[in-house]
Amino acid sequence: MDVPAGGAAVPASAAKAAAPTVNWISxxxxxxxxxxxxxxxxxxxxxxxxxxxxxxLYLLPAVxxxxxxxxxxxxxxxxxxxxxxxxxxxxxxxxxxxLAVWCQFAMTIFYYPSLLGFVASTLAYVINPALASxxxxxxxxxxxxxxxxxxxxxxxxxxxxxxxxxGLIIGTLIPGVFLVVLGMVFLGQGxxxxxxxxxxxxxPAWAGLSSLVLxxxxxxxxxxxxxxxxxxxxxxxxxKEFPKSMFLAMGMVLLIFILPALAIxxxxxxxxxxxxxxxxxxxxxxxxxxxxxxxTPIFGVMLVAASLGGMLTWLxxxxxxxxxxxxxxxxxxxxxxxxxxxxxxxxxxxxxxxxTTVIALGYALIPDxxxxxxxxxxxxxxxxxxxxxxxxxxxxxxRRDKPDHERGFRAPALVLLCVVGxxxxxxxxxIGFVPSSQFGGDSTFLYxxxxxxxxxxxxxxxxxxxxxxxxxxxxxxDAELAAAEGMES
Numbered sequence: 001m002d003v004p005a006g007g008a009a010v011p012a013s014a015a016k017a018a019a020p021t022v023n024w025i026s027x028x029x030x031x032x033x034x035x036x037x038x039x040x041x042x043x044x045x046x047x048x049x050x051x052x053x054x055x056x057l058y059l060l061p062a063v064x065x066x067x068x069x070x071x072x073x074x075x076x077x078x079x080x081x082x083x084x085x086x087x088x089x090x091x092x093x094x095x096x097x098x099l100a101v102w103c104q105f106a107m108t109i110f111y112y113p114s115l116l117g118f119v120a121s122t123l124a125y126v127i128n129p130a131l132a133s134x135x136x137x138x139x140x141x142x143x144x145x146x147x148x149x150x151x152x153x154x155x156x157x158x159x160x161x162x163x164x165x166x167g168l169i170i171g172t173l174i175p176g177v178f179l180v181v182l183g184m185v186f187l188g189q190g191x192x193x194x195x196x197x198x199x200x201x202x203x204p205a206w207a208g209l210s211s212l213v214l215x216x217x218x219x220x221x222x223x224x225x226x227x228x229x230x231x232x233x234x235x236x237x238x239x240k241e242f243p244k245s246m247f248l249a250m251g252m253v254l255l256i257f258i259l260p261a262l263a264i265x266x267x268x269x270x271x272x273x274x275x276x277x278x279x280x281x282x283x284x285x286x287x288x289x290x291x292x293x294x295x296t297p298i299f300g301v302m303l304v305a306a307s308l309g310g311m312l313t314w315l316x317x318x319x320x321x322x323x324x325x326x327x328x329x330x331x332x333x334x335x336x337x338x339x340x341x342x343x344x345x346x347x348x349x350x351x352x353x354x355x356t357t358v359i360a361l362g363y364a365l366i367p368d369x370x371x372x373x374x375x376x377x378x379x380x381x382x383x384x385x386x387x388x389x390x391x392x393x394x395x396x397x398x399r400r401d402k403p404d405h406e407r408g409f410r411a412p413a414l415v416l417l418c419v420v421g422x423x424x425x426x427x428x429x430x431i432g433f434v435p436s437s438q439f440g441g442d443s444t445f446l447y448x449x450x451x452x453x454x455x456x457x458x459x460x461x462x463x464x465x466x467x468x469x470x471x472x473x474x475x476x477x478d479a480e481l482a483a484a485e486g487m488e489s
Contacts, residue, residue, distance in 0.1 A: 027241035034249035039256040043221045048264035051195030053204040066222040068421030070246040071411040073226035078408030091394025102463040103387040105318040110380040116142040125280040126297040135363045142360035153315045154346045171306020183263030195265035238409040319348045330475030378432045382455030385429045392422040
């Protein structure tokens with residue numbers, strides 16, 4: 001799963017200044033933005049263990065989740081500003097709006113350990129490949145890199161979005177193309193694929209519910225589409241151009257996800273594949289075959305650059321949205337609403353950092369690094385899916401209760417899209433509680449306990465406690481909000 005550069009809020013003063021002219025964007029440009037927001041090589045090892053069946057496992061969530069999410073969020077964004085909080089607050093209630101924006105923020109707490117777990121394993125191939133399986137190494141990298149990111153973000157550093165955009169090309173497109181091309185040459189030289197590539201392996205082997213668990217991670221891979229939907233009003237003909245943009249983006253995203261995963265399955269046997277280090281395993285193996293193994297650390301640095309650029313871009317984004325809503329409605333205590341001299345919500349980042357540090361210790365405590373990576377990926381998905389469930393319900397209610405409200409784009413068969421999206425999201429959330437073969441431990445209760453504590457505790461219990469504990473003094477007056485906005489600008 002990567003963070004869109006276009007998700008940040010635009011200051012009111014800038015919006016007013018730009019009001020006289022509209023900077024239209026083409027539907028192709030929006031498709032590229034969406035692709036850069038979603039596509040990543042990080043998930044490739046997770047699906048490579050399924051070989052040819054990864055095609056099916058990517059297409060299924062694209063149809064039942066990616067498509068409904070894209071079209072539904074486009075209608076909501078074209079009719080209501082303010083993001084997911086306003087959508088859910090208008091469609092259901094303000095408390096549910098707070099829950100939605102909280103889940104959008106809270107998922108990052110588990111997202112960063114899984115993202116930086118990938119960074120740690122990739123760096124291991126640059127320094128010492130044996131470190132890739134070390135939980136202590138992984139935990140140390142997560143803590144050091146995350147807090148370094150907090151320090152950079154807290155200083156209001158400019159140009160972070162450009163770093164993330166460049167990271168797409170440097171750390172995703174170039175390595176991905178290189179991996180696929182060399183993989184095809186590898187097969188063209190007569191080498192046998194590590195995974196069977198015949199029609200009998202198009203579908204994953206059925207072994208009960210546990211055989212479907214891995215697909216849950218693909219919902220996270222496709223998440224974040226609601227961020228780019230805010231640009232729907234910048235299209236000249238949103239009704240026609242936005243669907244074209246989404247279908248093009250879906251095609252590009254699927255190619256970036258599927259082809260590298262297949263290339264890895266050609267090179268690295270599934271039983272030898274690490275969920276965190278699989279990309280570097282593939283590069284290392286094929287570079288060794290072509291006697292260019294000296295490229296392995298270079299490509300490792302490229303992959304790390306892409307991940308770090310994405311982390312810095314998203315580090316303050318979701319927390320900024322939570323901050324603004326909390327100031328308006330008083331959902332968080334004043335301490336968490338404070339900004340530093342650079343206009344950054346440093347206190348939220350620090351508290352988030354302490355929680356992330358505790359979670360990072362899981363890598364040191366769980367013997368198998370791949371198991372820890374998988375667990376944190378599932379928890380991230382669970383928390384984010386709660387937000388999507390609320391979004392689909394809100395969309396149906398807004399179409400029913402406010403049919404005449406002006407919308408720049410109306411999703412075709414919206415109710416059907418919402419039903420499909422809601423059911424698939426709920427199914428993915430429930431399946432996430434079923435241990436998969438990727439969990440190295442033998443205790444089902446331990447797995448369910450960890451996932452339930454993370455997803456339900458952080459996703460539901462914590463925002464409930466904040467909501468019940470709120471005080472009138474936590475809410476800023478209109479004058480205080482105006483003064484705060486003036487200071488930030």
